[in-house]
Amino acid sequence: MAERADTLDLRSDFGLLIDGALESSTPQLYVVNPALGRVFARCPAATREQLDRAVHAARSAFLGWRKTTYAERAALIRQAMEKMKSHREELAELLTREQGKPLSQSLAEIDRGAGQSNGLVGIEIAPEVLVDTPEQHIELVYRPLGVVGIITPWNAPINLALGPLVSALYTGNTVVLKPSPYTPLATLKLGELLRELFPAGVVNVLAGGDELGAWMTEHEDIDKISFTGSVATGKKVLASAAGTLKRVTLELGGNDPAIILDDVDPQAIAKKVFFACFVNSGQVCMAIKRIYAHERIYDALCEALVAEAKRAKVGNGLDPDVEIGPLQNKMQYDKVVEIIEDTKRRGARILVGGEVPSGPGYFIPPTLVTDIDESSRLVREEQFGPIVPIMKFSDVDDAIRRANDTRYGLSGSVWTNDLERGAAIARQLEVGTAWVNQHRATSAFVPFGGAKESGLGRQYSVLGLKGYMEPEVISIAK
């Protein structure tokens, strides 16, 4: 999203998907390529009237769609994933241009989304028999909610659309999907690809600004909002959804700790830990955002991570050698630059990085920090950028206490050769997912979501799918 561009040679082959047809609109979004720091494309921004028509189309389509079987819906979704994969290169290139992440990570995002979607549609939602006696039969069944509004952020537009989209469709709901105004393009192309597969109105895709999201959350004819984004906006979504008692799933921000014990070989884990910190330039909800390292391995770990940071090539994601692309937008770039300045001002030691090149493009090199005052912004806030503090501990209970000292609770990890001890520490982390010797491992069969202010509800797995359904008791007297 950006100020109007003067150039007329912007790519503009994008349409809103409403009731099975592609539409334009007078208001436009101007999309910046963050590696160049300039507008390269524009697309329509939906009006309120277009939202109303999309919701109406979704409501009408729901009547037929809800009657289809799980198997029929699964077959269509599998076909949709095949179609998406057959366009994966062009979709990935567009994703890199609008989002900034290296092409390999765009391809991985598409493949991961397809894999998880195919996994989701293999999950069975069976009725649960609660009582079966000669006198009565009581069972709990799950039925679709109706129209689901999906609102996504700019860091992983395809993957974060597919999880809720496929969950909603597979469980018999129809959808209005809204990507972030910073990264609307790949999602609109996805809508175009799905257009001919699904009956008109089952999937609607509308680009638009924040106001479109707000209209969706207050809309009387949307039954559920699946929101992925920041904690601050998540709170607004919840407050607005209260007006119509919409169901909500909120996947919000994180400040994920990694606790690294004294029995690991820092060299052996450095690559994995580095990647979990700096993938997508740290703009990942579940990226490692704080490292607590035992004093015995602290220096060696710092050294190994610094070596990784020096090795990683920063640049335009379309260059195949690049591992770290730009920050996605100017606002986020400015925020991370401010955090770097605050970190320096407060006397922390920058081990590597920390110098921000002058443009063009929103580039910040991978930055590692030690000797930091733990009340600093870098430790307290979700930095969502390529800068990570490494903090020392000697007593593991103290590390757990510091790791939990936050209102965030998305995920965390423990690194050790003693798996039982690792699991015991993981159980004490106040998070939705605690990993041992890995970070950012997700699957269609495993619920994902946040504790504390990192979210409400779960995506994926039976638990996640049931979030798109209303439980209903069927009670029969014999």
Ligand code: NAD
């Ligand atoms: P954001 O909250 O600014 O925006 C997310 C979406 O909400 C956008 O589509 C935006 O247009 C829309 N929106 C803005 N105001 C709205 C309103 N009042 N009502 C309804 N919708 C509104 O978030 P962002 O900056 O795009 O994304 C980054 C954040 O997302 C980070 O905090 C990150 O941790 C989080 N995130 C969480 C997960 C997860 O699974 N938990 C995954 C990815 C990102």
